Every structure is written in structure tokens, then in C-alpha cells.
Amino acid sequence: MAIPILKGTIQVPGDKSISHRSIIFGAIAEGQTTVKNFLRSNDCLATLEAFRQMGIHIEENGNNLTIDGVGLLGLQASSKPLDMQNSGTSTRLLAGLLAGQHFDSQLIGDASLSKRPMGRVIDPLSEMNGILLAEDGHLPMTIHGEVLHGIHYRMPIASAQVKSAIILAALTAQSETTIEEPLPSRDHSETMLKFFSPESIEKTGQTITIHPGHPLQGQQIEVPADISSAAFFLVAGAILPGSKITIEKVGLNPTRDGIVRILQQMGADLTIDRIDQPGEPMANLTIKAGPLEPFHIEAADIPALVDEVPALALLATAAEGVSTISGAEELRVKESDRLAVITSELGKLGADIEEKPDGLLITGGKPLRVQNPDLDSFGDHRIAMTLKIASLLVDKPVTIKDDDCMAVSYPAFVNDLTTLIKE
Numbered sequence: 001m002a003i004p005i006l007k008g009t010i011q012v013p014g015d016k017s018i019s020h021r022s023i024i025f026g027a028i029a030e031g032q033t034t035v036k037n038f039l040r041s042n043d044c045l046a047t048l049e050a051f052r053q054m055g056i057h058i059e060e061n062g063n064n065l066t067i068d069g070v071g072l073l074g075l076q077a078s079s080k081p082l083d084m085q086n087s088g089t090s091t092r093l094l095a096g097l098l099a100g101q102h103f104d105s106q107l108i109g110d111a112s113l114s115k116r117p118m119g120r121v122i123d124p125l126s127e128m129n130g131i132l133l134a135e136d137g138h139l140p141m142t143i144h145g146e147v148l149h150g151i152h153y154r155m156p157i158a159s160a161q162v163k164s165a166i167i168l169a170a171l172t173a174q175s176e177t178t179i180e181e182p183l184p185s186r187d188h189s190e191t192m193l194k195f196f197s198p199e200s201i202e203k204t205g206q207t208i209t210i211h212p213g214h215p216l217q218g219q220q221i222e223v224p225a226d227i228s229s230a231a232f233f234l235v236a237g238a239i240l241p242g243s244k245i246t247i248e249k250v251g252l253n254p255t256r257d258g259i260v261r262i263l264q265q266m267g268a269d270l271t272i273d274r275i276d277q278p279g280e281p282m283a284n285l286t287i288k289a290g291p292l293e294p295f296h297i298e299a300a301d302i303p304a305l306v307d308e309v310p311a312l313a314l315l316a317t318a319a320e321g322v323s324t325i326s327g328a329e330e331l332r333v334k335e336s337d338r339l340a341v342i343t344s345e346l347g348k349l350g351a352d353i354e355e356k357p358d359g360l361l362i363t364g365g366k367p368l369r370v371q372n373p374d375l376d377s378f379g380d381h382r383i384a385m386t387l388k389i390a391s392l393l394v395d396k397p398v399t400i401k402d403d404d405c406m407a408v409s410y411p412a413f414v415n416d417l418t419t420l421i422k423e
């Protein structure tokens with residue numbers, strides 16, 4: 001099996017985090033919100049369906065949406081549980097929003113989501129007078145809508161989902177809320193709220209204050225391409241010899257662009273053409289294969305590349321020397337235990353990876369060779385796509401169990417990858 005060369009220009013689909021938030025903020029605004037380049041993946045469709053169940057009229061036209069907002073307290077109780085499927089973002093953000101509504105709700109999810117910790121949102125929301133019942137802090141969750149009050153909350157972990165849950169609850173509360181983050185996590189909720197209701201939010205450094213009582217106004221949103229989806233092509237382009245890929249209009253928000261900084265640290269041949277326009281920053285990225293230095297990723301780097309760690313682990317196998325990832329415990333409570341799974345599955349391809357309690361140690365520079373062709377994604381989309389790229393580098397065919405989970409964030413991934421394969 002020859003190693004293929006990847007060449008060409010591609011547009012990856014819209015950003016998952018921004019797509020979820022466009023529906024949520026659109027629904028609780030007054031008037032219409034239009035969304036261009038919405039991500040039609042399973043996770044974002046779970047959010048869309050949940051809002052339809054709560055009475056929101058959403059018109060779909062390809063990747064464009066028109067949402068008729070009903071205001072902060074205009075949602076209606078759903079007659080059946082809201083199925084969050086595989087989506088942590090939908091679950092935690094909705095928990096925040098629903099805690100302060102005047103009706104009760106139930107959130108359910110698939111087997112993977114039902115293992116993920118929800119105490120991290122239940123704790124602050126309970127402090128706000130929310131009533132959220134979930135056995136052992138896991139789905140299913142029953143939320144009794146309550147009148148909430150503001151809090152001052154020092155977040156114990158850097159999590160944009162927790163931060164966003166508190167922001168959404170705080171909008172419905174009777175008094176002001178202040179949130180302090182330990183490290184800057186993705187700021188799409190703050191950016192979007194500022195756009196929908198500038199009076200509702202103030203942010204200084206890592207401290208956010210929410211002033212409730214101001215209406216949100218419908219907006220026009222253009223969703224940039226998802227850097228977390230672009231990551232797989234950045235890695236493939238950097239390590240498949242002879243490759244050159246351009247990825248267009250990628251969101252380059254500084255709270256999300258950690259992978260770009262790591263590629264630069266590694267000496268990768270990456271060109272960034274920034275697109276000058278208001279709103280979320282975007283750029284065309286061109287990556288060419290070439291020699292790579294090992295990287296070192298620490299706790300402070302994690303939030304800006306949290307979902308890219310599996311792809312970065314594969315990238316490190318191509319860099320001569322030892323790459324290190326530390327402070328990444330959060331990876332253990334994603335769709336799978338990503339530290340354990342990436343170690344075992346890339347290990348089946350001969351990668352030299354040592355699993356640490358909070359990270360990975362990867363000794364790169366040796367070609368990958370199939371030792372066991374039966375790879376398992378553990379139903380985790382980021383793992384499945386990482387393994388798909390890894391499969392291009394090896395000498396024999398492999399199979400990837402449950403690879404249909406790619407549809408959670410990138411339904412057309414294999415199709416888009418195939419269009420770039422030149423030899």
C-alpha cells in the first residue's frame with residue numbers, strides 16, 4: 001500500500017460550538033435570527049430538534065437557518081424528554097437555560113453521554129436556586145424550572161460548557177452573576193451575547209459579569225469553518241509526504257487556535273491568510289508536508305486545543321523526538337477516555353505512546369506499521385477521524401469499528417478526504 005499524497009482546496013463544515021449557540025441565542029432573542037453555514041451534524045441537529053420540541057419555529061434551507069425567537073422566557077415545555085444524543089455541549093448549555101424557565105424538562109442522551117459528568121453544571125446552577133436532579137451526576141436529568149438568583153462563581157475547571165451554562169442561567173436570574181475562569185476557554189457565548197445584547201455582558205480578563213433583564217435582539221450570523229474539523233486535514237497535510245492542502249475560511253478565534261500555535265512550534269510549513277471582516281476571526285490555512293520538531297503542551301495550552309489532542313497525538317508520531325502533553329485530565333471525560341483510547345488504538349499501528357494520568361508522552365519519527373488491524377473508535381468521532389488519517393500512513397488495510405460516529409461533528413469527512421487523495 002503506497003502512502004497517498006493529499007492535494008487541493010477544501011471547505012470544512014461550520015463550527016460546532018458556534019452552530020449550537022446560534023440556535024440557542026436565536027431562540028431566546030426577540031425577532032428573527034438568520035444563520036449561514038450552520039453545521040448539519042448529529043450534535044447540532046440534537047440542539048435544533050430540542051428547540052423545535054420547545055415550540056421554536058426553525059426554517060432550514062440547506063446549511064442556512066431562520067429562527068423565530070420568542071424571548072428569554074418564551075420557550076414552552078416539551079411533551080417528551082429532550083434527547084441530547086451524544087452532545088455534551090447541548091446538554092450542559094440547555095441545563096443552564098432550562099434551570100430558569102417556568103416549566104420542567106427532562107434531558108436524556110446516548111450511552112456515552114450518560115457516562116459524562118454533569119455535576120460540574122448542577123453545582124453552580126443549584127447555587128443559583130436551580131433544581132436539577134440527576135442520579136450520581138449523570139443523565140437522565142430532570143430540571144424543575146425555578147426563579148434563579150445571581151451568584152459569584154469561581155470555576156474549578158476551565159470549561160466553556162460550564163461557563164456558558166451559567167451565562168444562560170444568569171440571563172434569566174433576578175440579580176447579577178459574576179463568573180471567574182481559571183484559564184481562558186472558548187469565548188463564543190460571550191461574543192455572541194455581546195452581539196445579541198451588549199448591555200447584558202461585561203468581560204474583563206477572565207471575569208464575566210451578566211446583567212439580567214435586557215432583551216436579546218435577533219441577528220445575522222455567519223458560522224466560520226470549524227478549526228476542530230480542519231485539524232484532521234492540517235495533521236494529514238503536515239505528515240503525508242508531498243501533500244499540500246488549503247482549508248478555506250477557518251475560524252481562528254484565539255481561544256481555539258492552539259493547534260496553529262503547535263504547528264508553528266513544530267516548524268511546520270503553514271501559511272495563514274487572514275480574512276478581514278467583522279465578527280469571529282477567519283483565515284485560509286495552507287499546510288505543506290515537511291520535517292517536524294516535537295511539541296510540548298501544558299495545562300495552560302489545553303483549552304485552546306482540547307478537542308484536537310487525538311489528532312495532535314498522531315501528528316507527534318511524525319516528529320523526530322519526544323512530544324509531551326500534560327494537564328489534559330479533561331480528555332478522560334469526553335465522548336471516550338481519549339488519553340486511554342488514543343494510546344491503545346494508535347499503539348495498534350505501532351505508535352510509541354506512553355499514557356500518563358494527565359497526558360501522553362509520544363516518541364515519534366518511526367514509520368507506523370500495522371500490528372493489529374482491528375481499530376476501535378469507541379464511538380468517539382474525534383478518535384474515528386484521527387484513526388482514518390492514521391490509516392493512510394500504514395502498510396496494510398485496517399478497519400475502524402463504529403466509524404459512523406464521525407457524523408457527530410463531520411458527516412462528510414470521508415468524502416471530503418477522498419477528494420484530496422491524489423495518488
Ligand SMILES: O=C(O)C1=C[C@@H](OP(=O)(O)O)[C@@H](O)[C@H](O)C1
Nearest residue numbers: 017089158159160161162306307
Ligand atoms: O462549549 C463548547 O462548545 C465546547 C467546549 C469544550 O468542552 P468543555 O467545556 O467540557 O471543555 C469542547 O471540548 C467541546 O467540544 C465544545
Ligand SMILES: C=C(OP(=O)(O)O)C(=O)O
Nearest residue numbers: 086087088089307334382
Ligand atoms: C467533546 C466534544 O463535544 P461535546 O462535549 O459537545 O460532546 C467534541 O466535539 O470533541
